[in-house]
Amino acid sequence: MKKILLITFCICTASYMQAQKQLDLEECRQLALENNKSLKIAEENVRAAQSLSKAAFAQFLPDISAYGSYRYNQKNISLLGEDIHLPIGVLDPSGNFGPGIGPSSRPTPNADGTFTFDDSAINNKFIIVDGKPVPLDAQGNPFDPGKNPENLQWKNHALLPKDAMEFDMHNIFVGGISFAQPIFMGGKIVQLNKIAKSNQAIAEVRVQEKAEELLVNVDEAYWRVVSLESKVQLAKEYRNLVSELDKNMQALQEEGLATKADALKIKVKLNEADVSLTKAENGLNLSRMALNQLCGLPLEEQIELKDANLKESLDLQPAISIEQAWANRPEIKMLTQAGNIAEANSKVMASRFMPTVALTGGYITTNPSAFNGVEKKFNGMFTVGVTAVVPLFHFGEKAHTLNAARTQAVIAKLELEEAKEKIELQIHQNSYRITESLKKQEMTRKNVENAKENLSYAQEGFDAGVITSTDLLMAQTAWLSAESEYLDATVDVKLNNLYLRKSTGNLH
Template sequence: MARKICVLVISTLFATSLYSQKTLQLEECRQMAIAHNKSIQIAQENVKVAQQYKQAAFTQFFPNFSANAAYTWNQKSLSLLAEDAYLPVYSLNANGTPNYGASWNNSWTVVNGTPVPLDANGKPFNPSTSPDKIEWKNKALLPKEAMEFDMKNVFVGTIGFTQPIFMGGKIKALYDIAKYGEHLASAQQENKMTELLLEVDEDYWRVVSLESKVALAKEYKGLIAKMDSDIRTMVDEGVATKADALKVRVKLNEADVSLTKAEDGLNLSRMALNQVCGMPLDEKYRLADQSLDTKTVEPQLIPIDQALANRPEIKALTQMQSIAKANQKAMFSRFLPNIALTGNYLVSNPNSFNGFETKFGGMFTVGVVANIPLFHFGDKLHTLNAAKSQYRIATLELEEAKEKMELQIKQSSYKTAESLKKQTTTQHNIDQAEENLRYATEGFEAGVITSTDLLAAQTAWLSAKSENIDAIIDVKLCNLYLEKSLGTLKAPAANNTIKK
């Protein structure tokens, strides 16, 4: 009586422990993995980086405003004269013309009827070619200090803008590259998401498979243990030999080893799933598909072109092709002139806008700047040819990827259909193996079948069950791979942050 009570208490505690464990759905595992995975977070940041680069490229269409300022201290001031200067002073006639006779001290003579001045030696000279021989009556003093300018402290400032007018399409090409770069980052994020979902699903169904294998190993061990108990009773009664008992004991030991291997594999697989989902490695839980339902929803087949359009790899390669095309346009723009509108306001101290003044003064300037490439020793031509080759490479890579992915879709469809047939076949094998085991057990208990035949029937039943588990999991994985090849393997809606 006490033994029954103990067994009841242990069973109750075990059931309570199982009930207290949380149950995880496949979608929950996906969501936790997406929230925890660092690669997804990095991909999301890369999308933000690409968006910022795109916005930065868009600003190049607008004018660029800038301000500059400078201060310079000079040791010396600026002087236009080395010494005091004397300027000649003319006497004027009534009509305002110079009166040379009244302005010069030179003596005069008449040569061929024309008055000509005489130099200090009494020789006639031409004042136009020899002005140094002129003796002025009056001179004005121009002191050196009057032509000195205070340049010891110089302040200069400017504020202006530059507006591109025509850059040969360079700005548009660079903006397109940034835009395609954003789309590329989104496609790479989607690809990371798909790879993560694939990894989560594989780990999830691996745990489900091993849980079923552990349960099967325990059930098989129970059959062998019952047979071991029966054969020992038969040995005691003299209707079986010790050799029969040893054969059963060996099978029981093998069942123990198989159960241990299955449990170890289950623990390792559960750790891998925990790591992907961001849970503690030793956390225990139940999986919603632990019962291993044989009902499977097959992915809906879609046209090849639509499937290829869904694939993030194709989206990424398409953007790479577009980037290469835009880069080719950017290289071609280097052959074309660049025209820009400029405007500035210049201020300086000292300034010369109203004489030389040691105070701030400024003015506005507006102009058009043009740069026309003339000769570059083939530099621009080589870079253009390289850009054309890069575009052809991107096109070939895209075409090659489409061919391989089309083959992958065909193979995945074939493997999915094959796995369904295998599942149906293994299910029939289970029915036959269970019937064979029932007949063998009844025959053994009736003494008309040997222990060897019963062990063979049990082994066949174990093999059929194990193959059926593998077939069911294979159907799940083949459907998963088919979804990925069709591009329909998507993240849960609540966490699907991919920008379209």
């Protein structure tokens, strides 16, 4: 039974050790870059900007569309309100309408206001009124042919029935294909393409910016965990020292060489050490969770950092010129592209004063069609043309928008210059901080050496009975404080070097 339990314990321990990952700083960085959601969003924005850039380039190409429509009409269309009789004849050499094949005639006006008719051409009957012939209409009523020529009944005429001029317009079908090719747009399309390219460049720089922010967060979380692991170990050592002193004081109290007050004082310090250890362990667990979240790992997963024993190794940032730092910083890259966008936008506003020319054309078909009479079938034709639009006057609206765009271009240049000044100041500040942190690290190292030596002498003196427990506690506390300050100073050196790398755009 004992063998079975021992084997089970060994298997569980081995699986736990295998499950616990060992990661260094570069591996944590790589995991964060692969799993961070904000970085993935920035990369998707790059793809969207690339698509928009391609869409802007498509403005140079013709726009081809197909269209179609159907309409139902309640009524038909008729060109005549009633049947019409048209006389048949030809023009004589003098230009008068006279009898031809199937002769007909018009009434000829006389000087006295009467008309002379060719009786062989008309079919009206006449009566004599005041000694003059007056024609009768179909109802036998006299009329004036000068005022009512439609009442003349011609012997030779053509009948245009109303039904023959009525068209079936109940169902109308229209379809076709059209295209429009820009020829000259005042440079607007060129500038819009430049804006799209600049937006794509900004999206790509934002990926760099997000990556740098992520790496800074990962490095800060990584060194925080390393520092807390060291402080937890330090708290355990301090607790062991106080616990050993507590045992010695209890022995001395039992022998009557120490008072109860001395023993209780050590108990208080031991309780304080336990509380400090608990706080350090809780802080370490939370810091590990924060690092796991940045790396895309489960929050409760235990990882072992290869730099758990904090060392003074430091890869100092190599000196680079301010101009090179400006070229590396994503903020400068974005502001430069923003300036390009502002310049291009001012040119777009200026293009609104220029004419636009486009080539248009296509093919259109209808049913009914009217190309060969009105036919109930599809028939169509090709069209081609050139369209030009010349702006004339818009009450200053275009001039004001152009001035606003030029002002935005000036603002973009000023923002770029201001950002360069701030970055230069930031680089100098971080350089001074590294120098300061290195000096602090050297000082705290010496303090640790002195505190260790003081603790050793205090321990020997206490064992020899020449110093009190209070002096030994003070030596232990001083050692703990010196060690903790040295850990903080070492981490500050690494972080200040990180911040200098970021300020020079050399973080990767």
